[in-house]
Amino acid sequence: MYKKKFLSIIAVIVFAILASASIDSTDITIFLVIFGLLMVGGIIAAIITNKENEKAEQEKKEKRRIDEEYRLALAERKEAERAKKYNKLTTLMSSPGKVIEYDYDHYVMVNENTSQIMLNEHVYNFKDIINYTLSDNTTVIQKHSGGEITSTSSTDTGSMLGRAVVGGVLAGGVGAAIGGSTAKRETTSSVAPSTTTSSTIHDYLIAVTVNSLSKPIERLRLGEDGSNTNEICALLSVIISRNK
Secondary structure, three states: OHHHHHHHHHHHHHHHHHHOOOOOHHHHHHHHHHHHHHHHHHHHHHHHHHHHHHHHHHHHHHHHHHHHHHHHHHHHHHHHHHHHHHHHHHHHOOOOOEEEEEOOOEEEEEEOOOOEEEEOOEEEEHHHEEEEEEEEOOEEEEEEEOOOEEEEEEEOHHHHHHHHHHHHHHHHHHHHHHHHHOOOEEEEEEEOOOEEEEEEEOOEEEEEEEOOOOOOEEEEEEEOOHHHHHHHHHHHHHHHHHHO
């Protein structure tokens, strides 16, 4: 990069000398001195600018590196906290036989040997599960596209040629231009069919009624997790059926 800049500057100097060949030698010397100073200043400015750009790029790379390290450290800490919480809950449930994880670090745990189930980190006996309800706050998003009107124009070149010839016969060269400018233009319009696409976002909530006066309802929010929603509902249905 520096080589190219240097060659460009040399070319400018040579051109300046050739252009100034007819001027007095003293004027040429003064001109070359001034130009030389400007050249040196330009090179120094270019070097400084390049160094500043390199420094800015290095700072950006360093910032990206620090951000990535922070992101990885945060993810590791979050995973460590999740593992700690999981171990604590499984110990509380005396090694559950079934664990359903949802929303990253929320669990429904069942120990069939002790006839216990954990909901929102609260342990209940099977007989304390009275019933449950499932609700789904569905959101439908619709997107419309199409329906735009597009127009295209075309010129009848055959008619233009004919008019130019006729114009030339009647009025010479000017007439040819006049005749040519009256060529017919046609415009066609089309309407693209409109389409509507829709997507559904589910927000599942399981409300479990338990045998507790202080907190009679345990709410399990599963968002769009339909698979685990079905499994938890099935699990609760089995427990309620056994309680009868």
